[in-house]
Amino acid sequence: GENVEQHPSTLSVQEGDSAVIKCTYSDSASNYFPWYKQELGKRPQLIIDIRSNVGEKKDQRIAVTLNKTAKHFSLHITETQPEDSAVYFCAGYNKLIFGAGTRLAVHP
Amino acid sequence: GAVVSQHPSWVICKSGTSVKIECRSLDFQATTMFWYRQFPKQSLMLMATSNEGSKATYEQGVEKDKFLINHASLTLSTLTVTSAHPEDSSFYICSAPIRMNTEAFFGQGTRLTVV
Numbered sequence: 001g002e003n004v005e006q007h008p009s010t011l012s013v014q015e016g017d018s019a020v021i022k023c024t025y026s027d028s029a030s031n032y033f034p035w036y037k038q039e040l041g042k043r044p045q046l047i048i049d050i051r052s053n054v055g056e057k058k059d060q061r062i063a064v065t066l067n068k069t070a071k072h073f074s075l076h077i078t079e080t081q082p083e084d085s086a087v088y089f090c091a092g093y094n095k096l097i098f099g100a101g102t103r104l105a106v107h108p
Numbered sequence: 109g110a111v112v113s114q115h116p117s118w119v120i121c122k123s124g125t126s127v128k129i130e131c132r133s134l135d136f137q138a139t140t141m142f143w144y145r146q147f148p149k150q151s152l153m154l155m156a157t158s159n160e161g162s163k164a165t166y167e168q169g170v171e172k173d174k175f176l177i178n179h180a181s182l183t184l185s186t187l188t189v190t191s192a193h194p195e196d197s198s199f200y201i202c203s204a205p206i207r208m209n210t211e212a213f214f215g216q217g218t219r220l221t222v223v
Contacts, residue, residue: 044203046109051209096203099151
């Protein structure tokens with residue numbers, strides 16, 4: 001069945017540094033790759049997504065890259081801020097299957 | 109963005125009773141609804157996918173007779189936890205895309221505690 005692996009499980013950075021989270025997927029039919037941010041006790045919110053016909057997408061401090069051949073995609077956050085601290089999930093989309101999540105802590 | 113409204117936001121029930129959770133798409137028609145369970149500090153585990161007018165598709169290991177899903181209309185999907193036990197205590201959350209392979213919008217989630 002469809003499987004999405006996400007690394008690392010936790011990530012601690014200093015404010016202003018960059019953070020990178022990586023995911024691999026198994027289903028070759030997947031063609032849409034969203035990233036969600038979940039703050040404690042709240043619902044997940046989409047922060048960026050990418051389609052399989054695009055290799056990279058950027059939105060201000062957030063970017064996502066996709067390598068379809070290798071079946072992996074990555075989230076890049078630059079100039080991190082304390083409010084970026086949350087759990088981030090990638091997803092594969094044949095059914096909406098989530099990775100295990102990455103707990104990002106940004107220290108002032 | 110689109111709105112998915114989920115109720116109740118929290119519920120406490122006695123062991124052996126049933127609990128119904130509702131998810132409504134307020135401003136779009138949700139042909140598909142995903143149902144998840146999330147234990148503390150863990151990921152969103154897909155339980156089942158419901159499609160309007162047809163039977164839900166359950167993930168491996170999820171008991172369909174225990175977690176009854178109904179998607180009778182394009183704006184309402186329900187999850188009923190039957191004969192709840194303490195180990196069913198968790199955060200349950202629904203999600204629906206306007207179209208497949210586009211952003212999925214989440215409900216607020218329901219924190220279920222079985223005592």
